[in-house]
Amino acid sequence: MNCIPCAEYIIVALMIGSAILAVEWRDLLAAAVGMAAVSLFASILFFLLQAPDVAMTEAAIGAALSGAVVIFAIKRTQRFETEEEERPGWWIRW
Amino acid sequence: MSVPHIGLYYFGALSLVLVGIYGVLVKKNLLKILISLSIVETGVNLLLISVGYITGRSAPILSEGIGPKQAVDPIPQALVLTAIVIGVATTAMALSVAITLYEKYGTLNIEEIRRLRG
Amino acid sequence: MNGQYASLLVALPLISAFFVPLIKGLGGRAIKYYLTLITALQAGVAAWVFKTVYTTGKPIIVMAGGWRPPVGIDLYIGHFAALFVLIVALVSFFMAIFSFDSVSTEPTDKYAMLFLLLMLGATGMIATGDIFNLFVFMEITSITAYALTAYNKTGEAAEAAMKYIVLGGIGSSFFLIGIALIYGSTGTLNMAQLAQLAGSINPTVIKVGLSLLVFGLAVEAELFPLNAWAPDAYQAAPHPVTAMFSAFVVKAGLYALARLVYLFSHAAGWDFILKLLVIMATLTVFAAEFSALRQRDVKRMIAYSSISQVGLIALALSVGSQLGVQAGVFHMINHAVVKTLLFLTVGYVGVKVGGTGIENFSGLGRKMPLTAFALTVGALAAVGIPLFNIFWSKVWIIIASIEQGYAWEAGVVLAASVVEAVYYLRLIHTMWFGGWDGIRIRESLPLGTIALFLVLLILAIGVYPNPFWTLAKSAGTDIFNVSRYIANVPLMGVGP
Amino acid sequence: MVSVLKRSLAIITLLIIGYWLAQGLAGVPFGQDRMLVGKYYLENVKAQTGAVNAVTAIVVNYRGFDTLGEVTVLFIASTGVGALLWRRKKKRTAKTEGSVVLRTGSELLFPFILMFGTYIFIHGHLTPGGGFPGGATIATAFLILYMAFVDYEIPHRLFEPLEGLAGMGYVLVGLIGLAIGSYFLFDWIWQTWHWGAANLGRLFSGGFIPVIYTLIGLKVGTELSGIVDSMLTEEVRE
Numbered sequence: 053m054n055c056i057p058c059a060e061y062i063i064v065a066l067m068i069g070s071a072i073l074a075v076e077w078r079d080l081l082a083a084a085v086g087m088a089a090v091s092l093f094a095s096i097l098f099f100l101l102q103a104p105d106v107a108m109t110e111a112a113i114g115a116a117l118s119g120a121v122v123i124f125a126i127k128r129t130q131r132f133e134t135e136e137e138e139r140p141g142w143w144i145r146w
Numbered sequence: 147m148s149v150p151h152i153g154l155y156y157f158g159a160l161s162l163v164l165v166g167i168y169g170v171l172v173k174k175n176l177l178k179i180l181i182s183l184s185i186v187e188t189g190v191n192l193l194l195i196s197v198g199y200i201t202g203r204s205a206p207i208l209s210e211g212i213g214p215k216q217a218v219d220p221i222p223q224a225l226v227l228t229a230i231v232i233g234v235a236t237t238a239m240a241l242s243v244a245i246t247l248y249e250k251y252g253t254l255n256i257e258e259i260r261r262l263r264g
Numbered sequence: 265m266n267g268q269y270a271s272l273l274v275a276l277p278l279i280s281a282f283f284v285p286l287i288k289g290l291g292g293r294a295i296k297y298y299l300t301l302i303t304a305l306q307a308g309v310a311a312w313v314f315k316t317v318y319t320t321g322k323p324i325i326v327m328a329g330g331w332r333p334p335v336g337i338d339l340y341i342g343h344f345a346a347l348f349v350l351i352v353a354l355v356s357f358f359m360a361i362f363s364f365d366s367v368s369t370e371p372t373d374k375y376a377m378l379f380l381l382l383m384l385g386a387t388g389m390i391a392t393g394d395i396f397n398l399f400v401f402m403e404i405t406s407i408t409a410y411a412l413t414a415y416n417k418t419g420e421a422a423e424a425a426m427k428y429i430v431l432g433g434i435g436s437s438f439f440l441i442g443i444a445l446i447y448g449s450t451g452t453l454n455m456a457q458l459a460q461l462a463g464s465i466n467p468t469v470i471k472v473g474l475s476l477l478v479f480g481l482a483v484e485a486e487l488f489p490l491n492a493w494a495p496d497a498y499q500a501a502p503h504p505v506t507a508m509f510s511a512f513v514v515k516a517g518l519y520a521l522a523r524l525v526y527l528f529s530h531a532a533g534w535d536f537i538l539k540l541l542v543i544m545a546t547l548t549v550f551a552a553e554f555s556a557l558r559q560r561d562v563k564r565m566i567a568y569s570s571i572s573q574v575g576l577i578a579l580a581l582s583v584g585s586q587l588g589v590q591a592g593v594f595h596m597i598n599h600a601v602v603k604t605l606l607f608l609t610v611g612y613v614g615v616k617v618g619g620t621g622i623e624n625f626s627g628l629g630r631k632m633p634l635t636a637f638a639l640t641v642g643a644l645a646a647v648g649i650p651l652f653n654i655f656w657s658k659v660w661i662i663i664a665s666i667e668q669g670y671a672w673e674a675g676v677v678l679a680a681s682v683v684e685a686v687y688y689l690r691l692i693h694t695m696w697f698g699g700w701d702g703i704r705i706r707e708s709l710p711l712g713t714i715a716l717f718l719v720l721l722i723l724a725i726g727v728y729p730n731p732f733w734t735l736a737k738s739a740g741t742d743i744f745n746v747s748r749y750i751a752n753v754p755l756m757g758v759g760p
Numbered sequence: 761m762v763s764v765l766k767r768s769l770a771i772i773t774l775l776i777i778g779y780w781l782a783q784g785l786a787g788v789p790f791g792q793d794r795m796l797v798g799k800y801y802l803e804n805v806k807a808q809t810g811a812v813n814a815v816t817a818i819v820v821n822y823r824g825f826d827t828l829g830e831v832t833v834l835f836i837a838s839t840g841v842g843a844l845l846w847r848r849k850k851k852r853t854a855k856t857e858g859s860v861v862l863r864t865g866s867e868l869l870f871p872f873i874l875m876f877g878t879y880i881f882i883h884g885h886l887t888p889g890g891g892f893p894g895g896a897t898i899a900t901a902f903l904i905l906y907m908a909f910v911d912y913e914i915p916h917r918l919f920e921p922l923e924g925l926a927g928m929g930y931v932l933v934g935l936i937g938l939a940i941g942s943y944f945l946f947d948w949i950w951q952t953w954h955w956g957a958a959n960l961g962r963l964f965s966g967g968f969i970p971v972i973y974t975l976i977g978l979k980v981g982t983e984l985s986g987i988v989d990s991m992l993t994e995e996v997r998e
Contacts, residue, residue, distance in 0.1 A: 451796030
């Protein structure tokens with residue numbers, strides 16, 4: 053069995069998994085790391101899709117710097133999502 | 147109404163976009179919304195690159211026996227380079243707005259901010 | 265001079281914006297003089313371009329890098345673009361002068377840079393002939409707009425900017441997916457070549473792709489489901505920036521929308537997109553007019569009024585006939601003039617009296633007579649009273665829609681005018697018959713001159729509409745007549 | 761209860777959007793050759809621009825206008841972040857010094873990371889990479905210094921003018937093209953002077969691509985480190 057395709061499936065699965073975790077984790081620091089992981093897996097996929105320039109840029113800018121910037125913003129604000137009771141009708145007012 | 151068949155890369159890109167939009171719609175923490183937006187952007191970039199991929203060809207760097215017939219489409223790659231940089235610019239801008247909001251209202255919850263503003 | 269020098273329209277604001285960090289030590293006032301100088305120069309270049317295009321009758325095609333489209337990116341400065349680039353430059357020039365009085369928040373050097381780049385972004389959106397380049401200029405415009413919305417650093421401003429960023433981020437992602445689909449099925453990004461190939465694209469792809477592009481641009485063009493940011497941003501942004509948003513940023517979005525939609529007029533499934541646009545535009549008009557009625561803050565009220573007028577323009581553009589597009593362009597010109605005047609005067613009152621709540625306008629007729637007079641003219645024009653400019657464009661929109669069999673659309677225009685009359689007359693009544701606290705405020709000479717100039721322009725268009733209608737007709741034809749657009753772009757023989 | 765309702769509503773909306781998008785994507789099958797303009801680029805890139813890396817040639821030369829816009833977007837972001845987080849007096853507020861390993865390591869690595877970034881953007885026309893990853897790498901070097909030392913700040917007096925100068929340089933190169941070759945952003949080094957035609961595939965070739973990528977690299981590096989600086993310094997209250 054050729055193993056490049058199965059590596060592709062594994063990476064796509066990992067990428068989607070970290071995206072879901074990044075959206076769901078209540079700890080924002082962890083969510084930021086999840087976001088960086090999504091970028092990292094995406095950059096591997098870019099490499100597999102024969103786009104080395106994009107892969108490098110995504111790894112340097114998407115994963116490293118935007119992750120760092122989000123973490124700095126967390127440092128200046130707060131680390132956890134606040135839990136509070138939700139009221140109906142939010143989508144009308146946004 | 148049959149679900150159309152799309153490849154693995156399209157599926158991955160589309161899932162990232164949808165997961166991100168879900169986060170934007172449901173989450174109330176501003177930083178979480180921004181993280182979701184950035185995931186959407188990554189998904190869109192992946193989609194663009196997959197549109198330009200041609201099975202069995204290699205990267206568009208024309209040296210050592212790679213001729214014009216053996217390379218993938220270079221245009222989407224150039225576009226995505228631009229899109230990535232634009233994405234990080236938007237994220238940085240948005241985060242500084244979020245920091246300003248936190249300094250004014252002491253919270254990042256959009257409901258809370260609305261209530262404080264009245 | 266060579267037509268390629270029209271690229272100065274983009275190069276000049278860019279290089280001057282990059283120059284600002286080197287002179288930031290000179291202080292805020294010097295930087296504002298610099299800003300005025302650059303916008304005046306830009307207006308000069310734009311006037312030269314306008315003159316060239318309208319005397320030769322041929323568009324200027326700027327080919328960046330010397331590559332012929334579709335290999336390189338081209339700027340297509342046709343009749344529409346020449347006219348609106350001039351409007352963008354003039355409005356920016358006026359607002360640069362207005363910035364002396366109204367912007368005191370630090371850091372002024374960054375304000376000047378963002379101001380120039382907002383002008384650049386709108387110019388580029390109007391001029392570009394490449395769909396991805398349109399995306400880049402749209403991002404330039406919207407990211408500057410985010411920064412300028414939050415510039416005052418109040419809580420409201422930050423919240424408005426945040427709303428704008430979230431909606432804008434989703435919009436630009438949708439736009440990019442649309443580009444991916446359309447590029448994937450044609451292999452090109454040049455607008456003229458896309459129009460050539462439009463007939464051969466898979467109808468499902470074109471439907472999905474084009475509606476994604478429409479949704480992406482709807483954020484900038486302030487159409488209904490995606491315009492929740494607009495009133496907040498208009499209210500919270502610095503006054504000159506509000507005027508710029510209303511006068512040309514939204515126009516750039518509308519133009520790009522109309523251009524893209526008409527490019528694909530040979531594609532299967534095109535009627536579907538027009539219907540979608542008509543629905544969005546109608547909802548925009550209704551939602552905005554009824555929200556305007558409830559407002560106690562005049563700046564916010566005018567913001568809602570501006571959005572509803574934008575809905576009218578979108579309606580006219582989506583009728584699908586040449587006359588409709590021309591009427592829409594005419595309304596764009598009139599709306600730019602009137603809203604610049606309104607936001608200028610309201611902003612000036614806000615600076616001098618200390619707020620834009622309706623109570624601040626009480627007795628304005630005796631407090632600041634010139635400003636009150638200009639504001640009254642602007643309000644009457646916005647309602648669409650005969651002898652003022654908007655009357656004519658509304659008449660043409662009604663004629664165009666009846667001609668196409670959209671009787672109810674004409675009804676929408678009339679109903680909107682009635683609602684507008686209610687709240688503008690309320691404002692006029694407060695200004696001239698409200699209580700006066702006995703204070704007289706000295707009005708500034710340059711701003712008074714600008715306001716009088718705009719008032720005269722409104723009356724001139726109102727009394728002699730024909731020359732302006734001719735302008736609008738040639739500009740509208742430029743959008744509607746796609747085959748001429750394709751013929752004008754010197755496409756290279758790439759592809760089938 | 762409400763939360764469940766909300767979530768299911770969002771998920772239903774998303775499924776509709778996803779179905780709609782998948783319908784569109786099915787019309788653009790994966791992995792097929794659909795190149796039109798792309799083929800032209802691949803066939804002519806070496807002769808027309810002197811670059812080996814087609815992506816670089818497109819980014820800098822054929823679609824140079826996009827890149828100018830992209831540089832502008834980053835400039836806007838750095839300006840905007842600076843404007844929003846502007847305070848009369850700003851200072852670093854980090855309290856914990858980096859560990860000994862981090863401090864020594866960052867001092868040792870700093871010049872090498874700078875060199876690597878420079879390498880990436882100078883060789884953009886030959887190898888993958890270019891101005892943007894190169895500039896980002898340089899910014900990473902400064903980022904590491906920020907994390908290692910509590911009171912490190914970039915030399916503002918140098919960086920802000922450099923940012924402006926690099927941008928002006930880019931536009932000026934374009935305007936020189938307008939003067940020499942009568943097109944804005946015209947590659948005068950390659951197409952008028954034919955410099956570097958003899959050593960295609962080596963460092964001194966590629967027309968103005970290395971020049972522009974150097975400017976972009978400097979600009980991106982200074983801008984991104986400026987953004988990092990704006991985010992890490994906070995207002996001092998007396």
